[in-house]
Amino acid sequence: MTQVSTAQNDLILVFGRTGQVATELQRQSDRLIALGREDADLDDPKACAKIIAETKAVAVINAAAYTAVDKAEEEEPLATRINGESPKAMAEACAERGLPFVHISTDYVFDGSGTAPWRPSDPSGPLGAYGRSKLAGENGVWAAGGNAAILRTSWVFSAHGNNFVKTMLRLAETRDALTIVGDQVGGPTSAADIAGACLKMTEGMLAGQKGGTYHFSGAPDASWADFAREIFEQAGHMVAITDIPSSEYPTPAKRPANSRMDCSALARDFGIKRPDWRVSLAAVLNDLKGN
Numbered sequence: 001m002t003q004v005s006t007a008q009n010d011l012i013l014v015f016g017r018t019g020q021v022a023t024e025l026q027r028q029s030d031r032l033i034a035l036g037r038e039d040a041d042l043d044d045p046k047a048c049a050k051i052i053a054e055t056k057a058v059a060v061i062n063a064a065a066y067t068a069v070d071k072a073e074e075e076e077p078l079a080t081r082i083n084g085e086s087p088k089a090m091a092e093a094c095a096e097r098g099l100p101f102v103h104i105s106t107d108y109v110f111d112g113s114g115t116a117p118w119r120p121s122d123p124s125g126p127l128g129a130y131g132r133s134k135l136a137g138e139n140g141v142w143a144a145g146g147n148a149a150i151l152r153t154s155w156v157f158s159a160h161g162n163n164f165v166k167t168m169l170r171l172a173e174t175r176d177a178l179t180i181v182g183d184q185v186g187g188p189t190s191a192a193d194i195a196g197a198c199l200k201m202t203e204g205m206l207a208g209q210k211g212g213t214y215h216f217s218g219a220p221d222a223s224w225a226d227f228a229r230e231i232f233e234q235a236g237h238m239v240a241i242t243d244i245p246s247s248e249y250p251t252p253a254k255r256p257a258n259s260r261m262d263c264s265a266l267a268r269d270f271g272i273k274r275p276d277w278r279v280s281l282a283a284v285l286n287d288l289k290g291n
Helices: 020-028 045-054 076-097 129-144 164-172 191-206 224-235 264-270 277-290
Strands: 012-015 032-035 059-062 101-106 148-153 177-181 212-216 240-244
Touching: 012 020, 012 045, 020 032, 020 191, 045 076, 059 076, 059 191, 076 101, 076 129, 076 148, 101 129, 101 191, 129 148, 148 191, 164 224, 164 277, 177 224, 191 212, 191 264, 191 277, 212 264, 224 240, 224 277
Parallel strands: 012 032, 012 059, 059 101, 101 148, 148 212, 177 240
Antiparallel strands: none
8 A cells, every 4th residue: 555644745645546637647746645546445535534634745636536427327326425525525634734625526517508618606507416426526625614726627538548539549440430429519628738737726725825616628619529520630530520419329427518618717816728629639649659
């Protein structure tokens, strides 16, 4: 088991080690203590709080979550413990120690209505179990009363784990035509960009800046079909894309149709602007070639 207590006094404790964002956090900083499942059981909120109570790290980032959106419909109690109760316990432990806490959340806390970008202050209204579990985590973080920042993001992709980019590349090996949902719109966001934002926010909070709820997603907004076209164009695959409505691709959990996010508060408070996801996609594709 990883030793989470350290004599060094400038390290950042990260819940998560092998996920997309956690992997990128470790790539970007050597100041991290990254905890995998064998070190921190996200299904045990008290154990998570105990780790924070005993660590000598100066800040905490929660980059771990239950992310199986469809499976959450069958496992909502488990999703709620991992995404709701454990972040609450982490935030409480951080508040007691006076440690900055950065927690990653999601566009799924909204109902996806309309076409306007969602602002951090807009009313939530999750459509399914995953969104409800993440909203429970947000509420728990704020109830703890410490210096915390919630970073809502969307459509995460990277060279690691399972994500839309890797799925499209796999399908391109055997298919020359695909039907992709075209009526869901959002901002694809690379895990590397999210990791960079989390680290910059953490540094700002360590320097005395207050947290808050923020949105962060790649620009420009696009549909899943648009995203797929760009993936194939950059990767050099000749795959014809036909847009279809969400009704033709039913899933156990309903997806938000509008995942556009207003990221202006993050730029104002932390100087973090929306990254061009097309540039980030090129970096991911290069990363995959290297592997």
